[in-house]
């Protein structure tokens with residue numbers, strides 16, 4: 001983040017004037033603008049206070065203590081230059097690495113080594129094949145067994161026969177095939193849940209956001225989708241007895257609405273050390289739909305290595321909607337979304353203790369005369385891809401209403417929650 005003086009010097013912004021940053025969606029009345037945003041966001045010079053309030057009620061109300069937040073930021077920046085929060089944009093196609101505690105690091109290294117050793121033991125795997133597999137991100141039996149052969153082939157450069165053999169042996173070792181309903185029940189009993197912060201919302205989800213599924217929150221703008229995503233990134237880090245999974249979160253932001261400030265507020269609401277919480281969120285900004293797809297493929301490698309227990313994609317199809325315009329592109333668009341969703345679903349299969357949450361916009365269906373004309377975007381492809389769908393709408397003031405739609409094992413019902421300064425609550 002840049003100091004006001006730097007901005008003034010570099011960019012000719014005048015001190016003291018309020019600027020409305022379209023990236024932050026708020027005014028920087030103190031003349032302090034995030035330096036990164038200068039590269040791609042646009043600004044409006046708002047000198048009339050009245051105007052500001054009207055155009056921008058969300059932002060002025062939301063951040064009373066702007067000064068305090070900015071101070072908190074500067075403090076972190078000074079003490080720990082190596083984690084540049086606003087700078088955690090994606091370098092080429094790589095998700096930025098975060099520092100891990102030493103013990104964590106050792107454990108992860110150990111488990112990664114174990115995975116690689118198992119792959120090494122597969123019949124027919126020599127040094128060269130192993131290298132190709134690891135380079136393409138197939139460093140565990142699970143990732144080989146659950147990926148379609150064509151994808152393994154194209155990404156690793158291995159031949160058809162070798163790939164088939166590898167998949168077959170991995171499946172045998174992992175004992176994948178038909179199983180009894182009792183085994184399925186055993187598996188489902190191990191499902192863990194992350195609290196949303198609201199008891200009512202948790203209850204309607206059967207105890208929180210569950211692992212092993214793709215969960216979709218959809219609704220109109222400002223219904224709290226992004227806020228819930230932020231809250232889950234904090235809550236996943238909580239101890240299990242407090243509704244967390246003691247894991248890290250991986251956040252793919254397609255809309256540029258990730259706000260470390262909110263993570264700090266939410267951490268403080270839970271009496272957590274915000275520096276640690278921020279450290280445990282791996283952040284990737286997807287600049288277009290291809291980039292988004294690649295980030296998820298890249299993410300697959302980080303899950304085991306870093307102990308990621310939650311993946312957030314906010315929003316799932318925003319880029320697809322803006323890039324594929326017109327009827328002619330519909331089929332390709334749906335195909336690409338479909339394969340992207342399957343990448344996500346596959347991750348749930350490979351890592352049963354991973355939760356995936358995505359957000360989705362709504363579109364209005366002009367041909368609906370009765371009932372709700374708003375529908376989740378993406379059509380049937382997205383509807384069938386996600387396991388649990390939650391429709392969000394606005395209530396009074398801070399209140400929001402969530403309705404579970406389409407969950408195979410949950411009753412349909414309304415849950416009311418609030419978005420407060422400290423995050424999601426009842």
Ligand code: GTP
Pocket residue numbers: 058062063219220221222223224225226227228257361398419420421422
């Ligand atoms: P789109 O991404 O535009 O589709 O909307 P969204 O559903 O992601 O909305 P988001 O999660 O960004 O919710 C925005 C709402 O959260 C605002 O209307 C605010 O009411 C609320 N909000 C955000 N920050 C704060 C805060 O610091 N305090 C309080 N009380 N509310 C906040």
Ligand code: MG
Pocket residue numbers: 225226227255257314
């Ligand atoms: Mg949002």
